[in-house]
Amino acid sequence: MADISLPAALLPADGRFGCGPSKVRDEQLTFLASLQPSVLGTSHRQAPVKDLVGSVRAGLAELFRAPEGYEILLANGGATTFWDSAAHSLVERRSQHLAFGEFGAKFGKATGAAPFLEAPDIRSADAGSRSQAEAVAGVDVYAYPHNETSTGVMAPVVRVAGDAGALTVVDATSAAGGIDFDANEADVYYFSPQKNFASDGGLWFALVSPAAIERIERVTSSGRYIPESLNLAGAIENSRKNQTLNTPALATIAMMDEQLRWINGQGGLAWASARTAESSQVLYDWAERTPVATPFVANPEHRSQVVVTIDFDDSVDAAAISAALRANGIVDTEPYRKLGRNQLRIATFTAIDPEDVRTLTGAIDYVLERLV
Numbered sequence: 001m002a003d004i005s006l007p008a009a010l011l012p013a014d015g016r017f018g019c020g021p022s023k024v025r026d027e028q029l030t031f032l033a034s035l036q037p038s039v040l041g042t043s044h045r046q047a048p049v050k051d052l053v054g055s056v057r058a059g060l061a062e063l064f065r066a067p068e069g070y071e072i073l074l075a076n077g078g079a080t081t082f083w084d085s086a087a088h089s090l091v092e093r094r095s096q097h098l099a100f101g102e103f104g105a106k107f108g109k110a111t112g113a114a115p116f117l118e119a120p121d122i123r124s125a126d127a128g129s130r131s132q133a134e135a136v137a138g139v140d141v142y143a144y145p146h147n148e149t150s151t152g153v154m155a156p157v158v159r160v161a162g163d164a165g166a167l168t169v170v171d172a173t174s175a176a177g178g179i180d181f182d183a184n185e186a187d188v189y190y191f192s193p194q195k196n197f198a199s200d201g202g203l204w205f206a207l208v209s210p211a212a213i214e215r216i217e218r219v220t221s222s223g224r225y226i227p228e229s230l231n232l233a234g235a236i237e238n239s240r241k242n243q244t245l246n247t248p249a250l251a252t253i254a255m256m257d258e259q260l261r262w263i264n265g266q267g268g269l270a271w272a273s274a275r276t277a278e279s280s281q282v283l284y285d286w287a288e289r290t291p292v293a294t295p296f297v298a299n300p301e302h303r304s305q306v307v308v309t310i311d312f313d314d315s316v317d318a319a320a321i322s323a324a325l326r327a328n329g330i331v332d333t334e335p336y337r338k339l340g341r342n343q344l345r346i347a348t349f350t351a352i353d354p355e356d357v358r359t360l361t362g363a364i365d366y367v368l369e370r371l372v
C-alpha cells in the first residue's frame with residue numbers, strides 16, 4: 001500500500017476515536033496535575049481522597065438526576081468484575097440476559113457459571129440487531145447493555161414488566177455520560193469510566209435503586225459464600241464512606257471528577273446526549289451517501305449514538321483505511337476484534353468534538369480516493 005499523507009486541513013484536532021480507553025481531555029490532565037502533592041500519593045483513607053470520591057459520587061448523582069433513595073456505588077475491577085459481583089450478590093435465583101454482542105453475552109456467561117444460580121435465560125440476537133427482554137416467571141434480574149460496544153447497537157433503558165421485585169440491571173459502560181435516559185427505569189446502571197467519562201479503566205461505578213440495595217442485603221445475608229472483594233454489600237458500605245474496600249486508582253477518580261464537572265457545567269446529560277447524537281449522525285449520513293459504505297446496524301432506531309459501525313464493500317479493505325488513518329495519527333478506528341467484519345468502528349463519545357468527526361469523514365474520503 002502506498003503511503004497516504006493527509007493534508008493538514010483533514011487532520012482532526014484530536015485523532016483519538018477509540019471505544020475505550022478513549023480521548024482524554026487536556027483539562028482533565030491539568031486538574032490531575034493540580035492534585036500534586038495535596039491528593040496524589042496520599043492515603044485513600046483520609047479526607048483529601050475521600051472528598052474527591054465524594055465529589056465524583058455527587059457529580060454522578062447530579063448527572064443522572066438520581067431519584068429519591070438511589071445511591072452511587074463504586075469499587076475496584078471495572079464492569080467485568082461487576083458481572084461477577086452481581087452473579088454473587090445481586091441475582092437471587094435466575095437472571096435473563098439480552099446477548100446481542102460480546103458484552104451482553106459475557107454477563108450471561110458469568111451467571112451461567114455460578115453453581116448456586118439456575119441456568120440463565122439468554123436471549124440472543126445476531127450482531128447488528130438486538131433482542132427483546134420478556135417477563136418470565138422466576139426471573140429476578142433482567143440484564144442488558146444500554147449500548148453494545150462491540151457492534152454499535154443501543155437499546156432503550158426501560159423496565160421489564162416482570163414479577164414485582166425483579167430488578168432491571170443495565171450495563172452502561174459505553175453509554176453512561178453520553179446517552180440520556182430516565183433513571184427510574186433501572187435498578188442498577190453500572191459502568192466503567194474509560195468511555196464517555198474519558199478516564200482510565202480499573203473501577204466500576206453504579207447508580208442503584210433502593211430495591212437493588214435491599215436485594216443485595218438480602219442475598220448477602222442468605223448464607224451464600226461471597227468472596228469479600230466481590231460482595232456488593234461491601235461496596236454499599238464503603239461507598240457510603242467515600243472509599244473502596246482496597247486501594248483505588250486515584251488518577252482514574254480524578255480524571256472522572258473533572259469530566260463530570262465539565263459535562264454538568266455544559267448542561268448535563270441532555271447536552272452530552274445531543275452532542276453525541278450530532279457526531280454520530282454526521283457519520284451515519286456520510287455512510288448513507290458513500291457508495292462503498294453502509295451503516296452496519298440496519299435499523300436506524302438501533303444505531304448507537306456513541307459507537308458508530310460502518311461496513312465497507314468488498315472492493316475496499318477497511319483495515320487498509322484504518323492503517324492509513326493510523327499512520328496519520330487518527331487512531332483506533334478498527335472494528336471490534338472478534339466481530340471479524342470489513343468495518344470501521346468510530347467512537348463519538350462526549351469528549352469527542354463533532355467538528356473533529358466532520359473532519360474525519362473528509363479524511364476517510366481522501367484515503368478512499370487513493371485506495372480504490
Ligand SMILES: Cc1ncc(COP(=O)(O)O)c(C=O)c1O
Nearest residue numbers: 078079080103149173174192201
Ligand atoms: C458494554 C461494555 N461492558 C463491559 C465492558 C468491560 O469493561 P472493563 O474492561 O472495564 O471491565 C466493556 C468494555 O469495553 C463494554 O464496552
